[in-house]
Amino acid sequence: GAVVSQHPSRVICKSGTSVKIECRSLDFQATTMFWYRQFPKQSLMLMATSNEGSKATYEQGVEKDKFLINHASLTLSTLTVTSAHPEDSSFYICSASKDGRKETQYFGPGTRLLVL
């Protein structure tokens, strides 16, 4: 299957700082990338969908000014958590889609964010 990487795998930061998470499709071009968040003992929740070269579409309740998404190329999307607070501590997972089909949506390994 296709490979999606995320960097960093875990990050600890102080409250008020910004954190950038990268998501890369290593062996395919992704027309669409998705960002999910998973709190402990909860489901994966979609935060936003991004298409290369256009603005991301955010799900209801997700602040677009707090979670900045950039999808500058067909192999890279970044999520920046701005002015992070302890309640932003979570597991963030990206996925990349070759053709929009769910069967060809490949997930990254996730990034564990802890905000102190």
Add this chain to the structure above:
Amino acid sequence: DQQVKQNSPSLSVQEGRISILNCDYTNSMFDYFLWYKKYPAEGPTFLISISSIKDKNEDGRFTVFLNKSAKHLSLHIVPSQPGDSAVYFCAASARGSQGNLIFGKGTKLSVKP
């Protein structure tokens, strides 16, 4: 309000026996269902899917059954192998394969040798 529910957080099965993972949903607009498998430190990987026009889909040792009237689906793994030990997520989508995925919380399957 959880639209996709996996009520069993964990399941333990003996190697060679059948594993049955269950999933319930509440939204009647869901018309496409998928199962994902997740190993520690890795992202979920697609396992098998089923459209609402079918009630069964089989792929090797994995079979997914869909009961639309009960809004219930299940994943059967037979025979179970130790390498199947992982967290299994059920996910649902409206608008077929193009809709956004709504995930359950997952069930951790342990297959004992």
